[in-house]
Amino acid sequence: MPYAYSWYLDIIHEEWAALVEGDYERVMPLPVRKKYGITYCYQPFFAQQLGVFSKNEINPEIVNKFIAAIPKDIKVINYNLNHFNTLNPKEYHTNNNDNYLLDLISDYDKIYNGYSTNTKRNLKKSNKNNLVKMKGVKPEDIIELFRDNKGKEIGKWTEEHYLILKRLMYVCIYKGVGVSHGIYSDSNELCAAAFFLKTPNRLVFLFSGNSILGKELGGMPFLIDEIIKENAPGFRILDFEGSNDPNLARFYKGFGAVKSVYQNIHINKLNTILKTLLRLTGR
Incomplete structure (x- = not known):
């Protein structure tokens, strides 16, 4: 996937960091930003999937370790993993997103x-x-x-x-x-x-x-x-880069593309009072 290239991330979101294991054996890009004094990590435009990237096979335990290693000062996370990453939904709040792929x-x-x-x-x-x-x-x-x-x-x-x-x-x-x-x-x-x-x-x-x-x-x-x-x-695989939209999904499936699921993870570490204040102020 091209989304994890450093030059690609530099363009779509300059304020990115990364969790790195060993000598770049595994890498997890983190697009971070601070707003209203709160540091958060979110999915930037033009990068459908991020998560943990590795030349070797990745299992849920490895993904869990990376998620747990995200710095504590990042209070809100709304982030898409890639389809090679899986998390136990019982441990984190996750949603499934649909992508469509056609093997050429x-x-x-x-x-x-x-x-x-x-x-x-x-x-x-x-x-x-x-x-x-x-x-x-x-x-x-x-x-x-x-x-x-x-x-x-x-x-x-x-x-x-x-x-x-x-x-x-x-x-x-x-x-x-x-x-x-x-x-x-x-x-x-x-x-x-x-x-x-x-x-x-x-x-x-x-x-x-x-x-x-x-x-x-x-x-x-x-x-x-x-x-x-x-x-x-x-x-090559033709990656249609979506979609949860039923009409687009129907269009992509019309070419024989097959659904590929990737997870979105949402973590909110803000206390209840701050969550309420942000919601009331529309922030």
């Missing part, structure tokens, strides 16, 4: 046979619309496509988030671990686009934008299908 080891025809009837029908329609996929779309064009459409419905995104995302995409391209693709209509209008993180064994669907025209023409399913064609057969 098979050839394209075999993967296509695993598509849902609805996905095949959508692709049949999109293939009639003279769509063209182009590589190397500018990150700001993908962001603009998102902001002008889905972004208007999402209130939690700030200008800072968009600036971080733009910088992250450009650095990933520079380092050779990021690639962008766009879908153009027959009038040469960018109607769907996506940015992928690329590691030796994973292709992560990090960010995308889709216009009204893109939805009408089937731009996004066309894009995903083209990506699968380009990368299968191969040793």
Whole structure:
């Protein structure tokens, strides 16, 4: 997973620390921040999963030890472990999150046979619309496509988030671990686009934008299908990076992706009075 690279963390959350075992045999990044005098650890944007990373197998006992070693001055923790980490829910308050993965080891025809009837029908329609996929779309064009459409419905995104995302995409391209693709209509209008993180064994669907025209023409399913064609057969997994949203989950499963669960852990060490005050003040 690319999220634990030090340069990646430097971009998405400068104030990060880490628990390290031995000579970096195991590492657990901790995105920390102080607000209203309270130090807390939370999941930053653009890093779906963190937790304990190791070249060797990890068991629940190891994960428990890392969680227990988190400094006591970190009072509030809302943090996603990676799917290789598991915790006993009886010991900590955890929630399960859904991710969807598609193994690209098979050839394209075999993967296509695993598509849902609805996905095949959508692709049949999109293939009639003279769509063209182009590589190397500018990150700001993908962001603009998102902001002008889905972004208007999402209130939690700030200008800072968009600036971080733009910088992250450009650095990933520079380092050779990021690639962008766009879908153009027959009038040469960018109607769907996506940015992928690329590691030796994973292709992560990090960010995308889709216009009204893109939805009408089937731009996004066309894009995903083209990506699968380009990368299968191969040793990578297509990581859709979500989702708990039933509609998105249905879309990803339509390509044959399989659910992969990762845990969120929530710890609140604040006393009852302080919890109440923070809740009353909306903090």
